[in-house]
Amino acid sequence: VALWWRRRQLVGPAQRRGRRRAPGLEQAAEVLRRLDQALAKHGAARPASRTPAEHAARLHRRAHPSADLASVVIDRYNAVRFGGDEFGEDEVAHLHGLVRQAAERAKAERAEESRR
Numbered sequence: 001v002a003l004w005w006r007r008r009q010l011v012g013p014a015q016r017r018g019r020r021r022a023p024g025l026e027q028a029a030e031v032l033r034r035l036d037q038a039l040a041k042h043g044a045a046r047p048a049s050r051t052p053a054e055h056a057a058r059l060h061r062r063a064h065p066s067a068d069l070a071s072v073v074i075d076r077y078n079a080v081r082f083g084g085d086e087f088g089e090d091e092v093a094h095l096h097g098l099v100r101q102a103a104e105r106a107k108a109e110r111a112e113e114s115r116r
Contacts, residue, residue, distance in 0.1 A: 024087055028080040031095045035073050038099055039066065042106035043113075052077060065109050066102035073098050 036046050044064060046055040052074040059067035073095050079085040 024080050024085075027087060027092050028077045031073060031092065031099065032077045034096065034099045035070060035102060038103035039070065039106055042103060042110045044106055065105040069098045069102040069105070073102070 032052060035052075039045060044059065044066065046052065050058070056067065056071045056074045059070055064070075076085075076087075076091070076095060080087060
């Protein structure tokens with residue numbers, strides 16, 4: 001029983017049933033994780049209670065400099081995660097580049113705010 005419980009804690013539900021997530025879903029989740037980490041590091045964290053799309057809308061309302069890049073990443077995440085789309089060749093690398101740009105913009109915004 002203890003071994004069963006430990007395995008259950010370490011392995012996700014899809015793996016317990018012998019299924020693996022599609023590679024596109026894993027890639028989409030990773031891109032979103034990186035975006036969330038980058039924005040959080042520079043003062044624009046997304047609370048767990050807010051969906052990625054809601055967070056993008058909030059960034060736009062605040063005129064955050066990373067809002068447009070975050071929206072592109074989040075729109076593709078939603079299309080792959082929920083719409084059944086697949087990433088094109090080199091698209092994941094492009095999205096990671098957008099995440100880096102969003103981080104740089106967020107960092108610059110935070111530095112500007114601290115100088116005010």
